[in-house]
Amino acid sequence: MEVNNNINNLNCTGCGALLQNNNIEEKGYIANLEHENCLRCFKIKNYNEITDYNIDNEDFKHKMHDIHNEKNVYFYVIDAFDILGSRNKFLEELIQNNHVYIVINKYDLVMKLISQTEILKYFDNLFGKSELKNFEFIFTSSLKNYNIDNLVKKIKNVKSDAYFIGASNVGKSSLLNAVLKSLMLHKNVKITVSNYLATTLDFIKINIGTNYNIFDCPGIINDNSAINYVGKDTYKQIINNKLVRPVTYQLNPNQSVFMEGLCMLLFENDHMKKTDKRNFHFYKNNKWNLHRTKSINWKKYFMNNVEKNIDVKFESYKNMQESIFPIVKDKWYSLFIAGCGWVTFKGQKNDHIAIWTNENVEVQLTERYI
């Protein structure tokens, strides 16, 4: 019996996986040899239903090393909402000497909240401290078709192969679909996109009629992000696809805010008068509920309320850790929790702000974002 492991070395045009009709459990499975898309892409496109495979980040990193050379141009895509959860140190190191377009995508999520000048200043400062040496920014929204023409211009002008890289779910494939649409080439190729992680499975080569190719790359699953600890049925409650509406809490010293079983903001400040208050502005998925509680009871409250709305999958609550940020200067700050969004507040000298979450979830204090 002939086993058709891989059909003339064709790749699925939706996710890049090598097509095969041997094993339904493996990526690239196709039942009908006339189809261009694998079964998984068909299910995503028609039923928004994802088939999970074991995604090997290490394998992807090796592939990135293999394709990397100093001439490549990179379009490094970042999520304007989840900046910390979408940056990746491995990638930034790898491409540090290349020409990099930092594409701040999903700009629609924040564009009504911050001016172009302010957002540019923030990102300039942030990436000025990174490994990248030769970069420029472009703000886009594939959802609103914002600035896609500008992106197309940049792509047409590259003098080398170009790679769309970044974390999973930042919108790399959606951007390339928008580019193809703007060039009226979308009838030829339509890349599969989804709300879930790890949609694109292998490199997808695109040619728009220039001398060079463009590649859509699989996203890296960032292990610093809280998204890794959320059941996929509740992704929608954490991954943000709508304009963020900040929620403000006025906290007394020794009050805490419970953030849906994923983390807790602790404001324990004995140096303050009991009647003093500070405003905390939470930028998170609008569906995500917050709850204020007394600091004395916070751990008990947390344990009693985990997994109420969001299906949190921390293996053990023993692996929780408190990241404390002592404030040394009176000014505005944004405290990011990877995968979740951020909290903006005006800190005062001697304040202590802390986040309690799983030890693998990265928390970072920066200048005020929004």
Ligand SMILES: Nc1nc2c(ncn2[C@@H]2O[C@H](COP(=O)(O)OP(=O)(O)OP(=O)(O)O)[C@@H](O)[C@H]2O)c(=O)[nH]1
């Ligand atoms: N609000 C908003 N959502 C977007 C935008 N671009 C993409 N999305 C959504 O983000 C999700 C992920 O998009 P994809 O294009 O599949 O992301 P990706 O980076 O290719 O993901 P991987 O293939 O897993 O690496 C989808 O639900 C998109 O609809 C945007 O500009 N704004």
Ligand SMILES: [Mg+2]
């Ligand atoms: Mg993709």
